[in-house]
Amino acid sequence: MEYVILGNGIAGVCAAETIRQLDGGGGITMVADETFTPYSRPMISMVLAGQVASDQLPIRSSSFYEDLQITAVLGNRVSEIDVDQKRVMIHSGPALHFDKLLIATGADPRPIKAEGMNLKNIFFMRTEAHIRNMLAAIPQTKKALVLGGGLVGFKAAYGLLQRGLDVTMLITSDYPLSMQVDATAGRLILDELRDYGLKVRVGISVEAFDGNGSVTGAHLSDGTRTSCDLVVVGKGVLPALSFVPRDKIDIDLGILVNEQMETSTAGIFAAGDVAECVDISRKTRWVNAIWPEAATQGRIAGINMAGRQVSYKGSLSRNVLRILNLDVMTMGLVNPPETPEYEVICAGEPRRRTYRKLVFRKNILTGAVLINAIEQGGIFMGLIQNEIPLNVPNSVLSQPSFNVKQLMI
Amino acid sequence: MKQVVVHPERCVGCMQCMAACAVAHSQTKQMHTAIMEAPLPKPRVHVGVGLYGEGFPNRCRHCNPAPCMPACLSGAIFRDTETATVLINPDTCINCASCAMACPYGVIRFHEDWVAPPGKTIAAKCDNCDERRAKGLIPACVEVCKSGALTYEEMAAAMKKKTDEIARSVSAAAMEESHVPAGLALLAAAKKAQLATYDH
Numbered sequence: 001m002e003y004v005i006l007g008n009g010i011a012g013v014c015a016a017e018t019i020r021q022l023d024g025g026g027g028i029t030m031v032a033d034e035t036f037t038p039y040s041r042p043m044i045s046m047v048l049a050g051q052v053a054s055d056q057l058p059i060r061s062s063s064f065y066e067d068l069q070i071t072a073v074l075g076n077r078v079s080e081i082d083v084d085q086k087r088v089m090i091h092s093g094p095a096l097h098f099d100k101l102l103i104a105t106g107a108d109p110r111p112i113k114a115e116g117m118n119l120k121n122i123f124f125m126r127t128e129a130h131i132r133n134m135l136a137a138i139p140q141t142k143k144a145l146v147l148g149g150g151l152v153g154f155k156a157a158y159g160l161l162q163r164g165l166d167v168t169m170l171i172t173s174d175y176p177l178s179m180q181v182d183a184t185a186g187r188l189i190l191d192e193l194r195d196y197g198l199k200v201r202v203g204i205s206v207e208a209f210d211g212n213g214s215v216t217g218a219h220l221s222d223g224t225r226t227s228c229d230l231v232v233v234g235k236g237v238l239p240a241l242s243f244v245p246r247d248k249i250d251i252d253l254g255i256l257v258n259e260q261m262e263t264s265t266a267g268i269f270a271a272g273d274v275a276e277c278v279d280i281s282r283k284t285r286w287v288n289a290i291w292p293e294a295a296t297q298g299r300i301a302g303i304n305m306a307g308r309q310v311s312y313k314g315s316l317s318r319n320v321l322r323i324l325n326l327d328v329m330t331m332g333l334v335n336p337p338e339t340p341e342y343e344v345i346c347a348g349e350p351r352r353r354t355y356r357k358l359v360f361r362k363n364i365l366t367g368a369v370l371i372n373a374i375e376q377g378g379i380f381m382g383l384i385q386n387e388i389p390l391n392v393p394n395s396v397l398s399q400p401s402f403n404v405k406q407l408m409i
Numbered sequence: 410m411k412q413v414v415v416h417p418e419r420c421v422g423c424m425q426c427m428a429a430c431a432v433a434h435s436q437t438k439q440m441h442t443a444i445m446e447a448p449l450p451k452p453r454v455h456v457g458v459g460l461y462g463e464g465f466p467n468r469c470r471h472c473n474p475a476p477c478m479p480a481c482l483s484g485a486i487f488r489d490t491e492t493a494t495v496l497i498n499p500d501t502c503i504n505c506a507s508c509a510m511a512c513p514y515g516v517i518r519f520h521e522d523w524v525a526p527p528g529k530t531i532a533a534k535c536d537n538c539d540e541r542r543a544k545g546l547i548p549a550c551v552e553v554c555k556s557g558a559l560t561y562e563e564m565a566a567a568m569k570k571k572t573d574e575i576a577r578s579v580s581a582a583a584m585e586e587s588h589v590p591a592g593l594a595l596l597a598a599a600k601k602a603q604l605a606t607y608d609h
Binding site: 010014040042043046051052056059060291292295296299318320322327329331374375376377378379381382392396401403404405406408 | 417455457458459460463464465467476479480482483484501503504505506507508509510511512513514515517518519
């Protein structure tokens with residue numbers, strides 16, 4: 001059996017490990033753009049902030065490929081998939097034949113429509129190479145602009161502040177992390193950031209950059225201009241699927257997969273940031289481009305590719321942030337429509353600076369926001385993921401004394 | 410291999426397990442000096458209160474597969490191949506709480522600890538008292554539990570014991586005399602006499 005895996009992010013890595021565990025003799029080939037040892041992508045923001053050294057990034061040993069008898073084709077991107085002939089064409093190198101194929105090519109930073117994007121010192125923040133380049137540029141810069149208040153923008157702003165730069169964050173929504181949190185938590189986070197010295201401007205975006213070789217300023221949507229000598233663009237990611245033949249493999253924003261992580265073509269699977277499955281809490285197809293999803297989806301795809309059938313109910317968005325003096329954990333559907341189908345319970349202990357927002361669909365938890373005292377948030381994850389009908393009143397989950405025993409009747 | 414088995418119905422909420430666990434994970438391993446240590450040693454088992462005021466010793470189940478392992482961003486969570494214990498490396502832990510977000514039981518806590526670099530907050534959870542077991546001791550929580558809520562047994566034997574408990578609770582001998590058919594009453598009497606001769 002010939003397995004070909006496109007991508008060496010955590011989805012591809014977990015799939016490869018799972019396949020090797022179940023199929024000791026099968027041939028596994030991994031094609032990947034990045035040549036760096038498989039590493040923890042979320043940790044790059046900690047390298048930027050100076051919290052960890054870049055040599056702590058690898059999440060597998062440098063002999064990962066040899067140890068699992070994987071043929072690694074690195075520094076290469078996919079140009080085409082010939083579904084009928086079961087071959088993958090890559091940019092430089094011979095075509096690869098497959099019996100089972102996994103597309104785990106991840107997502108690339110979303111470009112923005114602004115003039116001057118090719119000026120020096122305008123960065124995306126997705127790979128360890130981006131961070132290396134940013135760190136090389138920082139000593140010559142003073143004033144940074146961060147575009148986007150999502151997870152990437154947020155972490156970029158925090159990291160640049162740690163490095164001593166003057167940082168302004170420009171976001172189009174009313175508060176940062178608007179995809180993850182509700183207005184209450186969002187305002188709390190905004191206040192915390194501002195207290196720390198971050199300038200945040202809401203409801204604004206960039207139309208153009210100016211500079212002579214390197215960026216020196218940005219022209220904003222309100223008609224003003226602001227000077228800057230370093231820019232980080234954190235405006236989301238787009239699944240990397242330009243090479244996917246749309247007539248054979250169904251795509252939406254991401255590659256559509258079923259509960260076995262298989263695409264519309266038998267034998268071809270997708271997992272991680274490039275894949276789109278059903279979101280358990282939103283009850284619709286969604287791309288949840290987060291690390292734990294990629295790891296789990298890679299493993300599930302691997303099991304199915306190796307011949308054992310396993311179903312994955314669906315993905316779930318979730319995130320935990322420990323910034324400054326604030327811990328924020330979010331999961332599932334946090335901003336439900338205001339229909340009677342949903343019950344929202346909010347609770348908080350101002351003295352302990354804790355806040356809870358729990359969203360229920362009847363007696364099934366479907367979303368949660370926790371600010372501080374986050375240690376037991378995983379219990380909520382289990383309830384949301386498995387759609388457990390509660391046999392205790394919903395309000396029990398919002399009490400400070402809540403623990404797993406209270407669910408055991 | 411023996412493992413810690415929890416019998417929730419027997420927990421009285423005394424929290425001696427928490428105290429013993431903290432001492433077992435201290436530097437000096439004695440209560441009267443452990444409470445003077447900085448950082449203060451913390452328990453890895455957590456007695457939570459139920460809806461009726463009852464106690465429950467909540468500890469890591471060392472799941473297989475463990476949800477915390479693929480969730481860990483830095484790869485700090487791993488499994489000991491000999492004991493199957495799920496462990497967290499305090500040097501590579503980055504205190505991101507992704508593990509706590511994945512743990513369906515809420516057993517992970519974050520604090521400074523003498524096993525970690527000074528001043529560093531790390532994720533901490535039950536380590537199956539592997540160090541104690543290597544010295545021939547039993548897990549600290551089991552050693553102090555007086556009510557039998559925490560025991561140390563082979564899982565197969567523990568399950569057989571539970572099966573027998575349930576079987577006995579529905580046997581004829583346990584029913585009220587007036588409800589027992591004559592033939593069964595004879596059988597029960599014979600069994601009772603038989604049991605009296607066994608060495609329990």
